[in-house]
Amino acid sequence: MTKACLHALFARGQPVAFSRSFWPLAASWRRGETPENRPWIGQSGRVMHAYRTHNCGELRKSDVGAEVRLSGWVHRVRDHGGLLFIDLRDHYGLTQCVIEPGNSEFPMAEALRAEWVVRVDGRVEARSGDTVNPNLPTGEVEVRISALEVLSEAEELPLPVFGEPDYPEDIRLKYRFLDLRRETIHNNIIKRAAIIASIRRRMIDAGFFEFQTPILTASSPEGARDFLVPSRMHPGKFYALPQAPQQFKQLVMVSGFDRYFQIAPCFRDEDARADRSPGEFYQLDIEMSFVEQEDVFNAVEPVLRGLFEEFGGGKPVTQEFPRIPFGEAMRKYGTDKPDLRNPIEMSDVSEVFRGSGFKIFAGLLDKHKGGRPWFENAEVWAIPAKGGGSRAFCDRMNSWAQGEGQPGLGYIFFRNGEGAGPIAKNLGEDLTAKLRDELGLADGDAVFFVAGVPKDFADFAGRARTKAGEDLELLDKDRFEFCWIVDFPMFEWDEERKKIEFSHNPFSMPQGGLEALETKDPLDILAWQYDIVCNGVELSSGAIRNHKPEIMVKAFEIAGYDRSVLEEKFGGMLRALTYGAPPHGGIAPGIDRIVMLLCGTENIREVTMFPMNQQAEDLLMGAPGDVSPEQLRDLHIRLNLPKS
């Protein structure tokens, strides 16, 4: 790319790709660099910058003959005795520099070690045909070193930057600044930044305003454990870090701002998982006024679809997110976060088995009947597995099920035009054929069965579906399959405390409003509550909120909370609803999980710059740490540590 060409691109305001492969993402997203803030480019009698005239991903054949200055890290040294190569690396790329023994700087070049920071001056030279490196954007040229300055030395590395093997987490975290120089995670972090920038752009373009909400706020009685911050001015009282800006965003709507979003930090003092940082994470927090569920869907769906099309590496993205009621999701997929890349759908085949010759299932169906479907009545579900029609596969599934603590996994597999296996034998030819036809199966396929009361086996059935789909390689991994899960129940039975509880957010609006609360069985009431699921990952949860105080009072009453509790715990929210609250609703997609899906990683630490370890310790900064007695005295705190 010539300088004239660069100028032309800058003038049109286009981003310029300086390099394409070493830090490909970093380079292609580079923006805003203009000739004005790079005064040494393209001018005669050029000003020589203290550190660089070009970055390490920038030089091309068209630069041959130029005297340039580069600064960066020594990525790799190849010493041939009579000839020495230095791969110089920075954020933008890699440039090969070369020096020969006659040069007065050669002794210094020989002393260089990996990750030293150096400045190199030299002339850009073309590489001869057979020495061109087609794997590097700068591979047609090299810099013939004329001067060399060590800007910073590095001790022997606890963690090499060159190469991409796995390293222990504790070392990676303790030396995160080295880890972050490595190509894959460096690109992930840059991609995260670009994703967040794109989200902001899309939200602002759609008419949303980004507002900040407090970090020091009040402890919330619902949900997770709070992080507490002691108050110096109010002895014995505590702030809490927000678990989410839930109440604030509703207050923003009551305050008349109409459309809010925020890349919001959320704090929850709960244990970590691979996909869940301990302590803190980010949500794309969204709230809108004068909307119904459909309006929220219409606002959010294009943002996510666009985002995944922009950053998903060309993998197909669901064009219209299907809406699946919670109850249907549980029956078809055994989970409220189905991976729709798995084509297997389960179905209720109880009627085939009722009174049949397969006495185990027939007996179960006979024993548990006449009660509440799902909670009390027995059913038999079929999990059709195309291509699973071998005894070996069916036995493998069966022993897997036993490993899951199940008695086993019944099956029929089809071959030579008939069903095989013990169930088929007992069921008889006609019913087996009926099953095969109803489920659309043929020779070479299998079907697995789970039986009992659905509320007890649905989760296991779902895992069996996942296992069958993955083992038979029925999933197309190279796509993003989205769906909405809708119509969640408003309440659920809390088996431990033997009482009715909110099943999601207590601020959600029940479908049917006050009338439903007053007339229906609470466990039958649905909420305007929804999730977005992508490839089996729950990306976000949202709701149309309850904006009427009398409905809120009634809903809390059903969950066993007196009006006084509501007033004590959510006084501010309740007060806000009594002075003209607009109907409103929103959602809060998890940023970290979106980035994980788009980076194709299972571990959240691969998309987080400075994560804590599983014990919620920051090994680089040493958090949590001790504080001085003076600090504690200021806060009116005396430690009462556990013994041992």
Next chain:
RNA sequence: GGGGGUGUAGCUCAGUUGGUUAGAGCGCUGGCCUGUCACGCCAGAGGCCGCGGGUUCGAGUCCCGUCACUCCCGCCA
């Protein structure tokens, strides 16, 4: 709080049935090498086998305990 996995050189790992002086690759140190790009070749240094206890003539290896990291369950409105 509970369960699983891992822990041997700076790093990644091997180490057989309990048996002599614990090995390899990368890195490091020194030497050789003018076209490499995971450069190559030669030599060398480097070990509390996580820690503590036990069994045994003998433990990296078996047993018990403990610590660290990690994955999962609980938890995460």
